[in-house]
Amino acid sequence: MSFGIDDLPVRDELRGKSPYGAPQLDVPVRLNTNENPYPLPEPLVERITERVREAARHLNRYPDRDAVELRTRLAEYLTKTSGYEVGVANVWAANGSNEVIQQLLQTFGGPGRSAIGFEPSYSMHGLIARGTGTGWFSGPRNDDFTIDLAAAERAIAEHRPDVVFVTTPNNPTGNAVSRETVLALYEAAQAAKPSMVVVDEAYIEFSHGDSLLSLIDGRPNLVVSRTMSKAFGAAGLRLGYLAAHPAVVDAVQLVRLPYHLSAVTQATALAALEHTDTLLGYVEQLKTERDRLVEELRATGYEVTESDANFVQFGRFEDSHEIWRKILDRGVLVRDNGVPGWLRVTAGTPAENDAFLDAVRELKKEQS
C-alpha cells in the first residue's frame, strides 16, 4: 500500500474529501467550465505583452501591495457599467473571485462560525468554507431552482450564519435572483445576527437584468463579488474583485497575504481593462448563443432552466452521468454537477454549440 493523504496528520474535516475537480480532458469541444470560448483579441495580446514587459523590468521589487491603479480602473468599469458610482476605496482585488471568497470567509467566517448557501449552487462556497474552518449549511431551493424565500428565511433564523452566499445568476442552474429576494435575505441575515451577505455576480455581464451593485449603498454588510474569468474571457489571468463599503475592503486586508497580486497579474488585468468595449462585444455574442441554446434545447424536447448566465442547465435525465458520457463519446464535454437529472453546457462559439446541439439531438432520436 502506498503512502497517501490519510497517512498524513491532515485536519479531521479534510479527511475523505475530494478536491474541486472539473475534468480537464482533451476533447474537441469543451463546454464544461463556463469559460469564454473566444481567445483574447490580438491588439489586447499586444497590449498585455507591452505592459508585462514594462512590469518585468521591475520584478526585482514587490508589486503594489494595494493594487491601487488596478482597483481604480475596476471601480471605473463598475461605475460605467452599472451607473452606480464606486471608488477605489470600495473595491478589492485578488487572484480570482475564489480568492476573494476565501478572504471573505477568513475575515467573517472561521472556526466557530458558519456560512450558508442555497443549493445547488457554486460548490466552492461550501468547499472554501470548509478550507477556512467555517461551518456550512445548505439552504433550500424550489423545484424550478429559484430560492424558496420563506424556507431560506427560516434557515437563516435557525442557523444564524455569519456569511450568507447568494449567487446571481446562479451556477450551475443559470437563473438570476431578484433584487427583492436579495434584499429580503439581507434583512433576514441582519435580523438573525449582523452577518455578511455575499452576492456572487461572477456571471452578471451575461444577465438579461442589472447588477445588484447599488445594494451596497447603505448596507455595509453586503458585498458584491465579480470576476474577469467569464465576461472578460480571462480565466487564465486569475483576477477577481469585490465591491463593498470601504470598511469591508479594510477588513479583508487583515487576512490577505502581503503582495498577493503579482505585478504580472496587475499589468495583464490593466491591459484587459483598456479593452473592455471589445470584450463586452463578445459577451453580446455569447448571450445570443446562450438564448439559441435555450431555444434549440427546448425545441428538441429537453427541459431547460431559465438562464441569465453563459451556460444552460438542461435535463431531465434518469441517469445524467450516462448522458454526460454519451455526449462526451460524441466529442463534446459538458458538466455533470451532480444535480440529479440535469447537466450543464457552457455557451461556446456558434460551431461548438452546433456540435453540442447535434450530439443532443442525436441522443434524443436514439431514446425515442
Ligand code: PMP
Ligand atoms: N463564483 C461563481 C458562481 C463561479 O461559477 C466561479 C467559477 N466557476 C467563481 C466564482 C470563481 O471564479 P474565478 O475564481 O475564476 O474568478
